[in-house]
Amino acid sequence: MPGVPERVERLIASLGRLEEPVVQAMRAVPRHDFVPELAMVPHDGSLRVIDRNTDSEAWWEAVYRDESIVTQLSDGALAITDLAGVDGVVELPAGADYTSSSSAPSTVAGLLNLLEAEPGHRVLEVGTGTGWTAALLAHLTGGSGQVISIEVDPAVAEQAAKHLASTGNDRVRLVVGDGARGHPEGEPYDRVHVTCGVRAVPYAWVRQARPGGVVVAPYVPGFGTGHELRLVVTPGGLAHGRFPGFASYMVMRSQRLPPGGVLSHTRDHRAGVTAVDPRTIGHAPAGADLAIAALTGLYSRNLIWDDAYRLWVFEPATPRAAAVTWRPGQAEFEVRQYGDRPVWDEVVAAYFQWVAWGEPDRGRFGMTVAPEGQRIWLDEPSRTIG
Ligand SMILES: C[S@@+](CC[C@H](N)C(=O)[O-])C[C@H]1O[C@@H](n2cnc3c(N)ncnc32)[C@H](O)[C@@H]1O
Numbered sequence: 001m002p003g004v005p006e007r008v009e010r011l012i013a014s015l016g017r018l019e020e021p022v023v024q025a026m027r028a029v030p031r032h033d034f035v036p037e038l039a040m041v042p043h044d045g046s047l048r049v050i051d052r053n054t055d056s057e058a059w060w061e062a063v064y065r066d067e068s069i070v071t072q073l074s075d076g077a078l079a080i081t082d083l084a085g086v087d088g089v090v091e092l093p094a095g096a097d098y099t100s101s102s103s104a105p106s107t108v109a110g111l112l113n114l115l116e117a118e119p120g121h122r123v124l125e126v127g128t129g130t131g132w133t134a135a136l137l138a139h140l141t142g143g144s145g146q147v148i149s150i151e152v153d154p155a156v157a158e159q160a161a162k163h164l165a166s167t168g169n170d171r172v173r174l175v176v177g178d179g180a181r182g183h184p185e186g187e188p189y190d191r192v193h194v195t196c197g198v199r200a201v202p203y204a205w206v207r208q209a210r211p212g213g214v215v216v217a218p219y220v221p222g223f224g225t226g227h228e229l230r231l232v233v234t235p236g237g238l239a240h241g242r243f244p245g246f247a248s249y250m251v252m253r254s255q256r257l258p259p260g261g262v263l264s265h266t267r268d269h270r271a272g273v274t275a276v277d278p279r280t281i282g283h284a285p286a287g288a289d290l291a292i293a294a295l296t297g298l299y300s301r302n303l304i305w306d307d308a309y310r311l312w313v314f315e316p317a318t319p320r321a322a323a324v325t326w327r328p329g330q331a332e333f334e335v336r337q338y339g340d341r342p343v344w345d346e347v348v349a350a351y352f353q354w355v356a357w358g359e360p361d362r363g364r365f366g367m368t369v370a371p372e373g374q375r376i377w378l379d380e381p382s383r384t385i386g
Contacts, residue, residue: 007064014066015106022112025139032063034132034163035102038080040070049088072100076155100156102130114230115216117141117191124189125149126179127196131160134172147172148186150179152253180254182208197226197249201369211235218247222299224289239369240381243362258317269336276348278311278324286362288354294376294386295350298343313347
């Protein structure tokens with residue numbers, strides 16, 4: 001069995017280009033100290049249980065692989081021990097969801113690279129989870145820095161507190177509460193580090209950061225993919241920034257989609273056809289996803305079968321939706337539109353607007369956050385698109 005240093009080095013080597021302080025932090029704060037003895041890893045569209053007591057090598061191997069480790073289901077309503085499974089691979093009941101995890105190391109390192117936390121910094125983390133990122137932040141901010149980490153779920157926070165205590169980490173202050181409000185008692189922050197996805201950036205994070213401070217968050221608008229977001233706060237109380245890359249994170253509790261989902265649409269619909277292949281939009285580059293989300297505010301979901309592909313576009317919590325289906329050999333594609341908003345037509349128009357702009361990639365878009373809300377722009381903050 002390889003030793004911990006060897007596993008850590010192999011993991012670091014697999015993560016691509018990392019800033020040197022992030023590499024040092026990963027060496028100093030090993031992930032296994034923050035992973036519960038019983039947890040789950042993604043496995044062929046399902047989950048596989050890892051148990052340190054019954055199969056220690058599989059547990060160690062999973063902990064030092066670049067993969068997320070699921071530590072809570074359905075806000076704790078479902079325990080890992082409640083799940084039926086064969087050979088450790090479990091069936092999730094309908095409606096069950098992953099609600100806390102140790103994010104994949106490449107994702108953790110990617111956001112930390114962007115944060116550029118330095119010794120002496122005061123950092124607010126939102127979404128403590130296992131406490132691993134908080135401990136990495138404590139290492140990055142050195143002797144006089146301070147990390148305040150907020151977790152909405154008391155049971156998750158309790159586990160994180162145990163992990164931090166057992167590793168002798170006394171520079172992270174844990175707070176149980178809604179991170180969307182930030183933590184005004186600790187402001188001003190040099191850095192705000194968010195490890196749950198947001199569709200709307202709470203202004204509290206900008207207000208509580210000092211001018212020149214940095215806010216890093218996963219931006220998950222709901223249409224297509226998610227994006228890393230790095231904002232810099234101005235002396236005038238705004239924050240501007242761009243989307244440096246891909247980010248996949250579970251969404252902040254208060255910004256989750258209402259339960260139900262698109263498949264509950266059984267009501268009357270208008271049937272038609274479209275010449276636009278739904279795969280063109282469903283598999284469009286990240287820049288198109290950003291543009292369509294900003295121009296329409298709609299969400300999307302892909303459904304893939306052996307011989308068909310369906311793109312759902314929808315407005316949450318309303319009957320307004322469209323399902324567009326590709327089948328092999330067809331030149332036109334079936335469209336079903338539900339409710340009183342022509343959502344497919346809007347999505348197609350937004351997609352062609354993105355094409356008319358010259359198909360800008362993700363890096364050309366940006367966001368400004370102001371007290372009255374956020375706006376998305378193309379190339380420069382004055383060119384608002386949504
Ligand atoms: C992907 S996990 C965070 C991973 C964590 N940083 C780590 O190192 O293990 C996301 C966490 O955000 C928490 N969360 C969701 N909504 C929140 C909110 N409004 N305020 C604070 N925490 C929240 C979830 O309970 C979950 O534990």
